[in-house]
Amino acid sequence: MPIPGETLQRQDIHNSQVPVVCRACEARHRGICGTLTPEQLTLLSRHASRQTFSPDQELIASGTSAHRHGAILSGVVKLTKLLGDGRQQIVGLQFAPDFLGRPFKRQSEVGAQAATDVKVCSFPKSTIEDLIRRSPDLEHRLHEQTLKELDEARDWMLTLGRKSASEKVASFLYLIATHIDPERADPTARFELPLKRADIADFLGLTIETVSRQLTKLRKAGIVEIENNRSVVVPDLERLRQAGASG
Amino acid sequence: MPIPGETLQRQDIHNSQVPVVCRACEARHRGICGTLTPEQLTLLSRHASRQTFSPDQELIASGTSAHRHGAILSGVVKLTKLLGDGRQQIVGLQFAPDFLGRPFKRQSEVGAQAATDVKVCSFPKSTIEDLIRRSPDLEHRLHEQTLKELDEARDWMLTLGRKSASEKVASFLYLIATHIDPERADPTARFELPLKRADIADFLGLTIETVSRQLTKLRKAGIVEIENNRSVVVPDLERLRQAGASG
DNA sequence: CGTCAGCTTGAAGGTGCTCAATAACCGTGG
DNA sequence: CCACGGTTATTGAGCACCTTCAAGCTGACG
Numbered sequence: 253m254p255i256p257g258e259t260l261q262r263q264d265i266h267n268s269q270v271p272v273v274c275r276a277c278e279a280r281h282r283g284i285c286g287t288l289t290p291e292q293l294t295l296l297s298r299h300a301s302r303q304t305f306s307p308d309q310e311l312i313a314s315g316t317s318a319h320r321h322g323a324i325l326s327g328v329v330k331l332t333k334l335l336g337d338g339r340q341q342i343v344g345l346q347f348a349p350d351f352l353g354r355p356f357k358r359q360s361e362v363g364a365q366a367a368t369d370v371k372v373c374s375f376p377k378s379t380i381e382d383l384i385r386r387s388p389d390l391e392h393r394l395h396e397q398t399l400k401e402l403d404e405a406r407d408w409m410l411t412l413g414r415k416s417a418s419e420k421v422a423s424f425l426y427l428i429a430t431h432i433d434p435e436r437a438d439p440t441a442r443f444e445l446p447l448k449r450a451d452i453a454d455f456l457g458l459t460i461e462t463v464s465r466q467l468t469k470l471r472k473a474g475i476v477e478i479e480n481n482r483s484v485v486v487p488d489l490e491r492l493r494q495a496g497a498s499g
Numbered sequence: 500m501p502i503p504g505e506t507l508q509r510q511d512i513h514n515s516q517v518p519v520v521c522r523a524c525e526a527r528h529r530g531i532c533g534t535l536t537p538e539q540l541t542l543l544s545r546h547a548s549r550q551t552f553s554p555d556q557e558l559i560a561s562g563t564s565a566h567r568h569g570a571i572l573s574g575v576v577k578l579t580k581l582l583g584d585g586r587q588q589i590v591g592l593q594f595a596p597d598f599l600g601r602p603f604k605r606q607s608e609v610g611a612q613a614a615t616d617v618k619v620c621s622f623p624k625s626t627i628e629d630l631i632r633r634s635p636d637l638e639h640r641l642h643e644q645t646l647k648e649l650d651e652a653r654d655w656m657l658t659l660g661r662k663s664a665s666e667k668v669a670s671f672l673y674l675i676a677t678h679i680d681p682e683r684a685d686p687t688a689r690f691e692l693p694l695k696r697a698d699i700a701d702f703l704g705l706t707i708e709t710v711s712r713q714l715t716k717l718r719k720a721g722i723v724e725i726e727n728n729r730s731v732v733v734p735d736l737e738r739l740r741q742a743g744a745s746g
Numbered sequence: 747c748g749t750c751a752g753c754t755t756g757a758a759g760g761t762g763c764t765c766a767a768t769a770a771c772c773g774t775g776g
Numbered sequence: 777c778c779a780c781g782g783t784t785a786t787t788g789a790g791c792a793c794c795t796t797c798a799a800g801c802t803g804a805c806g
Contacts, residue, residue, distance in 0.1 A: 333657040336745040341660040343653040354650075356643065361650060388635040395642040396603065402645055403601075403608060405652040406590040410580040412659040413588040413704025417794065449753060457660025459795060464754055480803085481753065498583035664762065696785060709762055711786055728771075728785065 271297040279373065283323050283349030284397075287389045296383065300375040305366035307448075311352065312364040321353030322374030328367040328446040332454070342455040343408075344401060345446075347431055351397055355381060368446045412457050415497055420456040421466040423496035425476060429486055441486040449481075470495065518544040526620065530570050530596030531644075534636045543630065547622040552613035554695075558599065559611040568600030569621030575614040575693040579701070589702040590655075591648060592693075594678055598644055602628055615693045659704050662744055667703040668713040670743035672723060676733055688733040696728075717742065 269290035274280050274297055285293065302325070305311060311322075311329060324346055331344040343362060346352065352364065352372060384391050411423050429441040445452075453460045470476050475495055477485040486492050516537035521527050521544055532540065549572070552558060558569075558576060571593060578591040590609060593599065599611065599619060631638050658670050676688040692699075700707045717723050722742055724732040733739050 331653070333653065335657065335661060339661040341657040343656045354646065356646070362653060388638065391635065391638055391642060395638060395645060398642060398645045398649055399601065399603070402649045402652060405649060405656065406578070406580065406609060409590045409652065409656055409659060410582065410588040412656060413701075414582060414586040454660075460753080461755085461796085462794060465794095468754075706763060707785080708764085708787085712762090715786075 269294065273297050273300070277373070278325050279323050279349040284351050284390060284393055285323065285349075287387070287393045288383075292383055292387065292390075296375055296379060299379045300373055302371065302373050305370045305372070307366055307368060309366045309370075310363065311366065311370070311372070312362075319377050320374045321351070321355070321377050321380050322372040324348045324350050324352060325371040325373055327370030329370055330365055330367045330447070330451060330455075331362045332365060333362055340454045341457065342451060344405065345427075345431075345455070351394060353377065353380075355384060355394065367451060411496075417456075417458055417462050418466045418469060419495070419497045420458060421452070421463060422470060422475070422492055424452060424456055425470070425484065425486065426489070426492050426496050429484075429489060429492065439487075439489050441484075441489055443484055445482045445484055516541065520544050520547070524620070525572050526570050526596040531598050531637060531640055532570065532596075534634070534640045535630075539630055539634065539637075543622055543626060546626045547620055549618065549620050552617045552619070554613055554615060556613045556617075557610065558613065558617070558619070559609075566624050567621045568598070568602070568624050568627050569619040571595045571597050571599060572618040572620055574617030576617055577612055577614045577694070577698060577702075578609045579612060580609055587701045588704065589698060591652065592674075592678075592702070598641060600624065600627075602631060602641065614698060658743075664703075664705055664709050665713045665716055666742070666744045667705065668699075668710060669717060669722070669739055671699060671703055672717070672731065672733070673736070673739050673743050676731075676736060676739065686734075686736050688731075688736055690731055692729045692731055 271294050274285065274293050277285070279285055285296075288296065303322075305327075326348050329346045329350075329352065330342050331346065333341050333343050335341075345367070352374075354361075355377075384394065411420055415423060428445065428447075429443060432443045432446070433441065447455065449460045449463050452458075453463045456463065467476075467478065471478055473495075475486070475488075475492055477487070479485075518541050521532065521540050524532070526532055532543075535543065550569075552574075573595050576593045576597075576599065577589045578593065580588050580590050582588075592614070599621075601609075602624075631641065658667055662670060675692065675694075676690060679690045679693070680688065694702065696707045696710050699705075700710045703710065714723075714725065718725055720742075722733070722735075722739055724734070726732075
């Protein structure tokens with residue numbers, strides 16, 4: 253259960269310097285915003301704006317100089333790489349309240365598209381970079397996220413390089429199950445798939461057809477239940493984890 | 500052309516505070532050491548020691564609490580991940596003067612083994628972490644390296660997920676050619692492969708046999724020349740790059 | 747009710763794997 | 777110097793898995 257907004261807001265009530273837009277923000281105390289001082293928040297919010305994107309809409313065009321960075325407020329973002337002939341690979345998924353953008357570099361080498369409906373709070377690259385230079389805490393926070401993303405990328409390299417199709421699909425479902433609803437103690441999970449089949453295929457380095465076949469195989473094995481193509485129930489998370497090959 | 504040692508050393512001659520062991524070090528002005536003040540270098544060097552490793556020797560056992568970090572002085576290090584049943588994937592290659600170790604985390608989730616003969620300068624995890632906390636510059640440098648590694652990991656995910664076997668092998672050769680001898684203007688390259696076939700296979704998510712077959716295919720196509728299994732000549736780097744599929 | 751996007755299912759084919767034999771390389775010691 | 781064993785790499789034949797191509801299905805929305 254998410255913490256009711258009340259407790260979060262009470263903290264800020266005592267600090268009138270916190271910008272109005274931030275006070276009610278879902279991400280106010282998470283992600284990068286959590287480390288900022290009221291003055292820094294003010295500076296940032298002055299240049300910040302909210303945007304929404306619908307599935308498959310581009311947040312950053314690959315190869316384009318992205319002049320804005322941001323934080324995901326809700327939804328799932330896919331990071332993609334393209335080959336000359338159209339082959340595509342999803343190289344990362346990002347969830348709220350992740351930071352979006354690659355600091356200290358002109359060109360982004362990955363594209364970013366909304367996978368689901370997405371809300372972001374974005375600000376100019378230069379604003380956040382200035383802030384980073386002046387706030388070691390913020391850089392540390394971003395460094396931590398980068399390290400986390402690197403760990404995840406390497407986990408996925410193992411999946412891409414060495415797992416079979418059915419292990420890949422199971423690993424994917426397990427990944428989503430553990431990311432959508434971060435804290436859950438019970439062995440069962442229930443969620444909506446944030447990706448359509450084509451995206452899953454691009455994430456796993458497979459074709460749509462193979463993904464589909466492996467899903468029905470997992471369904472027939474009783475490891476997952478799927479309804480309306482998107483709603484998933486996992487009766488036993490541990491069993492799903494094992495289907496993804498024990499690392 | 501590398502800068503002659505003379506100019507490098509002259510800087511230190513005027514600064515007698517720089518530790519003796521560091522003065523003649525190949526990595527003194529590169530990698531993380533480059534940002535450190537003489538005092539910081541002294542602190543670090545007091546706890547530092549040099550080690551050498553031969554091929555396949557473990558620098559860090561996966562899952563083990565690595566209590567030392569370090570810098571690569573020479574050689575190539577492979578970062579590996581293992582699946583329960585023995586399947587292996589190399590998730591990164593590191594060259595001098597890269598930093599070795601994952602800060603701010605108890606457990607390393609990857610193993611590190613020497614690919615070639617390797618020299619490292621290592622120090623206790625806690626020493627460098629203290630230093631990081633006190634030196635924003637150092638954290639920035641490490642953050643930059645982490646970002647670089649993340650970019651590389653994602654590049655490789657595209658290779659693992661979407662390229663054919665022959666494209667994979669070509670991509671690998673191109674990667675090595677451009678990393679072994681970083682600055683080279685001419686279109687031709689000549690180098691020793693730092694990895695044996697089994698390692699290449701683990702890096703590419705293939706089998707030894709497939710790697711071998713694709714290498715002879717590239718050889719017969721005149722894209723590379725190979726002698727003694729390890730010495731490679733690439734007459735036209737651009738052609739090799741294209742054989743790896745234009746991204 | 748028709749259309750369109752997304753998903754599933756089937757049959758055929760190819761790429762890369764498995765298993766197995768041969769060949770090249772390298773250090774050691776006769 | 778060559779013979780030798782061990783490690784590393786190449787090559788071949790058959791097969792499995794995943795892809796390709798093609799058809800049908802489902803649900804949302806006009």
